[in-house]
Structure formats: C-alpha cells, structure tokens
Amino acid sequence: MANPETYHVPVMLQECMDALAIKADGVYVDVTFGGGGHSRELLKKLGPNGRLIAFDQDPDAVNNAIDDPRFTLVHQNFRFLKNNLRLLGVKYVDGILGDLGVSSHQFDSPERGFSIRYDADLDMRMDRVSEVDARSILNNYAEEDLHRIFGMYGEIQNARSLAKTIVTARLSGSIDTVVRLKEVIKRLVPKGKEHKYHAQVFQALRIEVNQELEVLQTFLEQTTSVLKPGGRLVVMSYHSLEDRLVKSFMQKGKFRGEVEKDFFGNEIKPFKVISRKAITASSDELVINNRSRSAKLRVAERVD
Template sequence: MAAANDISEGYHVPVLFRESVEALDIKPDGIYVDCTFGGGGHSGGILERLGPSGRLIAFDQDADARQNLPDDERLIFIPQNFRHLSRFLRLQKIAAVDGLLADLGVSSHQFDEAERGFSIRFDAALDMRMDHRSTLTAKDIIAGYSEEALHKLFERYGEVTNAKTLAKTIVQQREKMQVTTISQFKAMLQPVVKGNPNKYFAQVFQALRIEVNDELGALKELLLQLPSVLKPGGRAAIITFHSLEDRLVKNFFKDGLLEQEVDVNPFESVSREKPLQVITKKPILPSQEEMKINPRARSAKLRVAAKKL
C-alpha cells in the first residue's frame, strides 16, 4: 500500500490540498471519487484517511496520469473523462459514493509539457487536447471556425475585450498564412493584442482550451449527476479556476440548476426541492503562503456541498 508521499509531486502540485480533503469529511470505510487524478496528490490525501475497507475511484482522461498510480489495492483507476462518472460507477457495481473531489482546469504537468500546446511560454503545435483520443485541436478551431463562432468563443470563454476584432483578424490572416504552431498564432495576433500581452494571450488560450476539451460541457454533466451518485450526507468538493466554472458550481450547489435553466413560468411554484445543501457559503480561497509556493493557486476557489439527508 502506497503512502501519499510516494505519489509524484513534480507532476502536479495539488491546489487547496488540505482544505479540499478535509472538506470531504472522510469515513475510513467509505467510497470516494477523485475526478481529476493528475499527479495523485489529492488521491494520496484521501487514501491516507481511508481504512483497509475504503475505496477510491480515480478518473483521468490524460494517459500521462497513469505513471503516477500508487500500488494500492483500494484504488481503481478509470482512464476516462469524469463526465462518464455514473456509467463507470455502475460498471464497478457502485450505487453511490460518500464523497467526490474535482480539481478542474489544467495540471502543472500539462502546462509544462511544451508539446501539449497549453502554455504560451513554449513553441509547439496548436493542440491543447487533454485526451489524445479526441480529434478536435486548437489548430482545427483557428483554421475552421467561422468569424461569428470565433467571436462568441473568445468573448464567452476568454472574456477577451476585443473578441470581435480578434475573430475578424484570424479569419483574414488565415487566408494568407497557415497557422499550425503557437509562435505562428501569436505572431498573427500581435497587431490586435490589447493591454498586457501575457494576460491577453492567456485569455485567448484559455478560450481555445475550454472549447477543445469541452470543459464546461463536462462540468455541467458532472454536476447533474451529483444528486444520484452521492449518498445522503455525501459531499462534493470542487475546485475551480475561472468565473465560468465557479458560477456553474455555485448555482448548482445552491439551487440544483445550471445557469441557463431559468424558470420562465412566473406561476410555477418556487418551492422546488433542492438536492444539495451548501457547506461553504463563500468559496474557500488559498492562503497567501500557498499562493507564494504555487502561483497556479491564485485563482482557485473551493466550494463544497452535501446531498441532503
């Protein structure tokens, strides 16, 4: 049985580690899910608190995560996106779980592997796929999306201030030059960069990454499954890194609804049952000390909810 410190720390520094693991209120004989195994940091914390009869189901769509699996018979690894949570729990003959943890976004490893195309620090192919079994890449989006689709994409997912101008520039420039690498893409955008270039490119890359990996779609599917996969009193702890994710989690934990599900019937009863009880009225934020050690933690927010008894 592996201890937590046997799991790779260099692969990914777990954000809000102590806060998120403690939020699960782990029972030694319980069944828990780590939706985003990555370097195994959060999983290690959960395993430390589980007894011999406890179980941990770990999901990760990135094949690289396999290299961090501990030799621990209590852990079952599922090499899939967490959007398939219910299906694979059924395959494991698990009706419901005592807790679930999800650390959303990109791992330190994915940012630091130049060839993955996630970081503006390196030159590499415009890829950005977390799961190499999927086919859509960032290059495909730049080469094939319409001007209107690009505009909406950068405005919504990246909150890029001049998203319309950016989209128009991409469509015009791709007729003159082929864009397959990060350096080519950044050169194409140079005339329309506003403000701090690093921040601007980070917003653009965030938008592309969210689209390539359908990150918000996967999160919505996960949230909708929570009421059925959690045992009464079972907890969900979700760490988000930007406002789009955080808003979805906040709304679902509070009302059991996704943000686009607005009640348009003023005569319908507002006493609809809410499946979850919010544990954290305000999100838990990383400490100043953690942000100094791990700059990636700066934008992290942890929200926790429990299935009502």
C-alpha cells in the same frame, strides 16, 4: 514515468480533505486524478475497507496510478462518472472531489500546446485522441464561431476583431504554432497586458477543444444520483465561467433560473451549501504554489 511530486502540486490539499469530511470506511471519487496528489492524501485517511476511484482521460496521468488495493483508476473523462461507477459495482459514494485546473505537467510540457511560454504546435487536447485540436479550430471555424468562443470562453473585449484577424490571416497560411498565433494577433494585444490577453485566448481555445463547460455540467448533474445523503461534493475551479456553474448548481440544483419549489412553496434543492463563500488558498500557499492564486473551492452536502 513522470514524478508525481513534480507532475502537479495539489492545490488547497488540506482544505479539500477537510471539505470531504472523510469516513474511514467510505467510498470516494477523485474525478481529476492528474499527478495523484489529492488521491494519495485521501488514501491516507481511509481504512482497510475504504475505497477510492479516480478518473483521468490523459494517458500521461495513467503513469501515476497508485499501487493500492483500495484504489482504482478509470482512464475516462469524468463526464462518464455514473456509468463507470455502475460498471465497478458502485451505486453510491460518500464524496466526490474535482480539481478542474489544467495540471502543471500539461502546462510544462511544450508539446501539449497548453502554454503561452513555449513555441509548439497548437494542440490543447486533454485526451490526445480527439480529432479536434486548437489548430483545427483556428483554421476551420467560421468567423462568427471564433467570435463566440473568444467572447464567451475568453471574455475578450475585442473578440470580434480577433476573430476577423485570424480568419484573414489564415488565408495566407495556416495558424499551427504558438509563435504564429502570437504574431497574427499582436496588433490587437493591449500594451502592458500581453500575458493576460494571451492567457484569455488560450483559455478560450482550450475550453472549446475539450468542451470543458459541457463536460462540467454533465458531471455535476450526475453527482445528485451517485452521492449518498450526507455525501460531500467538493469542486475547485480556476476561472469565473466554471465557478458560476458550480456555485449555481450547488445552490439551486440547476444552472439557470430560480430554485424549483413544491406545491407548498418549499424549495427543492439536492444540496445544502457548506461553503457560503468560495474557499481560497492561504497566504502561505500563494507564496509556494503560484497556480493556487485563482483557485476557488466550493463545498456542498447531499440532502435526502
């Protein structure tokens, strides 16, 4: 069993608790359980009649389940939020917390293939049972599809050249490991920016493998029907693609276009934004937790 203390250090722990405005007898959901750091802190603030339901699709995270009668761990992706709450007899909740980052444990486990620091098979699956992993994408996707994911999800400037290079290289041998991928693309990497470029490539592959943006949108759309009026939606993201989706949904109740209006011109929005600007980690936290540097926390409250 992994030690929850080292599995993942929770980012902006106090800020998340404050944002949830926790009621002692409330029902809360942590949709990204991981090492359970946020969940453990949340349970401390609940009374005997409070309840916490957590989600995580990673089998490694199940080992961190909390032994507490108020706690339930659902071994599912949070895109299935509403259905699983219904199965548990829960129609409405008082707060939902989502920390969208990859856990420290996943980054620090070489065999998971998430990190550019280790040589390993290119996997990157959050659930470890999906048929699509990073290897299959690199070796089977058409050039135009690779161009799309590197450009959209990695925001890589030379995405077209990168896609062409990979398609050409795989003709002489499959691209299965971190070292092999780095070798294939090394002539495209800007000097002095190797770490950033590799991180962008890995981000693009990870998002595609796990369908992260589609999952996030599906999840956010369900929050409007499961949060009570006054209930809080608290989401922490780590890159601009996620943050834009969260910000737009909290502000407008949709991901594109303008806010809808009723016959009288009044805006129809499911949320009131609590955090006008994204909340970021304190200078003290940045020193002790490197992974907090890119985190952006946004908070909204369900309206009637």
